[in-house]
Amino acid sequence: DAGVIQSPRHEVTEMGQEVTLRCKPISGHNSLFWYRQTMMRGLELLIYFNNNVPIDDSGMPEDRFSAKMPNASFSTLKIQPSEPRDSAVYFCASTFTAGGNSPLHFGNGTRLTVT
């Protein structure tokens, strides 16, 4: 089991640029989550998918953020245009069931810095 795989590990970009974060969930897991972590706000749920379908994107900060899951083994989180306040660590996590009753398995995260 390779775990949840995220790329890139680090991303530094200039304000206004497009950023794409990638995630491969654990094989067999049917739910995928995107979280953002900052010192001020802690871990915040941005969006989650169940069986590749977006279920709740109410945590997405604004229209600059979008997420897709074209198949069971791949998801992207895109920020366009990026802003300095988007700087954070973005985690992808997966689990077997849709409900929050199941423990989450986190990827190593992408540390995003927008200058």
Place this chain on the structure above:
Amino acid sequence: QKEVEQNSGPLSVPEGAIASLNCTYSDRGSQSFFWYRQYSGKSPELIMFIYSNGDKEDGRFTAQLNKASQYVSLLIRDSQPSDSATYLCAVYSGGGADGLTFGKGTHLIIQP
């Protein structure tokens, strides 16, 4: 707004002592409770979960749940320097995956 509160710390504990981490939550209907450990620069990893009132033990870790007081704690016995990390409490209140709320974590330092 469902809230999960933790003391941010740092909580400093001497090696070999018991470390006690506390978490309170606002939603009385909460069903499941998780403790994640996060080393600096790393991702959260699950170390304990508890669903029922009382204690649950796993090695040096004990989770304690008191639903009447809306309180969950994590005890670490014989604490080691390798236990130094941030501990995140997560509470599930039902209604799908968005019913899971994380606290901001307690930074634990085990002093050799």
